[in-house]
Amino acid sequence: MSGLDSSGWSMAQVILLPVLLPLAAAGLMVGLGVQRRRAHAALGLLSCTAMVVAAVTLLLWVDGQHAPRAFGVYLPGNWPVPFGIVLAVDRLAALMLLLSAVTGLCSLLFSLSRWHRAGTHFHPLLQLQLMGLNGAFLTADLFNLFVFFEVLLAASYGLLLHGGGGNRVRAGLHYIAINLFASLLFLVGVSLLYGVTGTLNMADMAAKLAAVPDSDRGLLHAGAALLAVAFLAKAAIWPMNFWLPPAYAAASTPVAALFAVMTKVGVYAVLRLWTLCFPATAGDSALFGSEALVWGGLVTLGFGTIGMLASHSFARVVSFSIIASSGTLVAATGFDDPALTAGALFYLASATLAGAAMFLLVELLDRARRLEADPPSMPVVDGRLPGFAEPDAEPVPADANLDDLAVPLIGRAIPAAVTFLGLAFLVGTLVLAGLPPLSGFVAKLAMLSAVLAMPAQIGTASAGVVLFALQILSGLFAVIALSRVGLRVFWSPEQRGAPELRVAESLPVAALLGLCVVLVIGGESGLRYMRATAASLHDPQGYIGAVMAARPVPTPTERGTLPRFGGSR
């Protein structure tokens, strides 16, 4: 690894950091043993902060480069390109890295007030989950994508069960079964694509697709379709999303917030592969499956919207909003229109941040409703399987008659905690529903104007109309569903004493929603970044060229005898 002498010397290390940091942190934590919670928390915070810094560095670096150089490529094994493992960062990957790092940091911070004590190994699992996410965003190789998917899924199984209880275990069982099945489909798809093209490197595969003989094209499409099923199941596209609301609603609060990023991995994989392998210029395979993506996404958007309206619990409303945002993103991918993709990417950022914040709010609002002055501490269940832990029943003393403490509401100052919760809920609602003046509105406006400006082609015209209508309807329904929740929480007559908020709990919510506000304040530069991302996505030659041009670094023994970059093995 040492001795990189090209201009990307320092960036090469930074590309590795998002994968290596959480891995090292998780390894250290496991080595420390389960009793050292403070050390775990400190290590986790350190690693997450460093990940945010690394992601920002990569983002700034990638954004500072001009079009042909906006890629960072690193060969971890120092093997020539189509054969070895390749990590590549471009604008899209940097954006996703930043989103996962920020969400990871915020959910870690939130968990520190009590959730990390609800079971064992919370911190290492969180780190491994982040490692899987970051690896999936960085890899330029289909089989490594599978491996990183498995890493993040295996960690997510553990995290979903964190806290224990029958409800969680039941939802977890369904979740694991679905994901194992999807992983098998993933493998079949990858191996079919390997059988047809003879390569696993995504850039190499995209370059070779044009040369695939007609007799094999059916197999190629079958492989791609199977792969898409696996990705779309993870992105919660209808009809493969029935597992999501129960699982996300059952997960402990910080885990659910982190899972808001996880559905985006499926979306990311579809976006990456489809823009890379099946652009409009791909000859016989041009825009393969885009109709399915568009209509699948639209149905999902409709399903999520109706689901939001039909749910009563806040957690389920937010879960369905995650489904709706996945649907929007997948549909936008299918249209293959750079302007629409740019809007969708902006939407992705704002929906992920707001979704995570809302998941965090679920618990805080629940606490406000349960008239609890003091948050109950979780039972500590070291050394037992999470599944066998006590369900997290929170005992309410039988003689707690809080009505006695009630003071007349007239003339009473609103407690700061209620103000904060109300404000945070309002901001989250505005972002999720896409109402002005927040980032959801900017994203929706960008998408809607892109739909209007789209050249009217046969086939996409009706889909465009449907997308336009659904965007507006889903915003309206989101407002209805969320304001119903808000009415119940904030204006219900039994609401008495103010909930106690801790800094560790309110800070992440404020940070996530604050980033949504930053997105709208820096809206123009944000949109410019997204447009550049979309432009490079829709011109896959840049990515293919950057990855294929990477050369292994000569080893010290070769350097004396071989010319620079001449190290063929």
Next chain:
Amino acid sequence: MEVVISLAIGVLTAAGVWLVLRPRTFQVLMGLSMLSYAVNLFIFSVGSLAIDREPIVKAGLQPNLVDYTDPLPQSLVLTAIVIGFATTALFLVVLLALRGLTGSDHVDGQEERP
């Protein structure tokens, strides 16, 4: 040989799918294992089936796929097997936890109403 392999994959897949659709957790687990065996065989077969060919470079043979069997699917299968084992074991633990918590081995944690 192709026929034998395809039959094996087909039978394993069919049995696996049937078992996955059963309402008992253990049957689901067995179904997923069978499916993963089928997938592993499938991965193995995409690198073209060959008898008695070298997977690693040997002196005196031209290094092309006429003389060698494709080593890449084999390494993929190896990785897939390892990951499959790990996730199946994890599934088994969750299955046992659900059994312990609910006293039922139905996938929903409660027996169907007669």
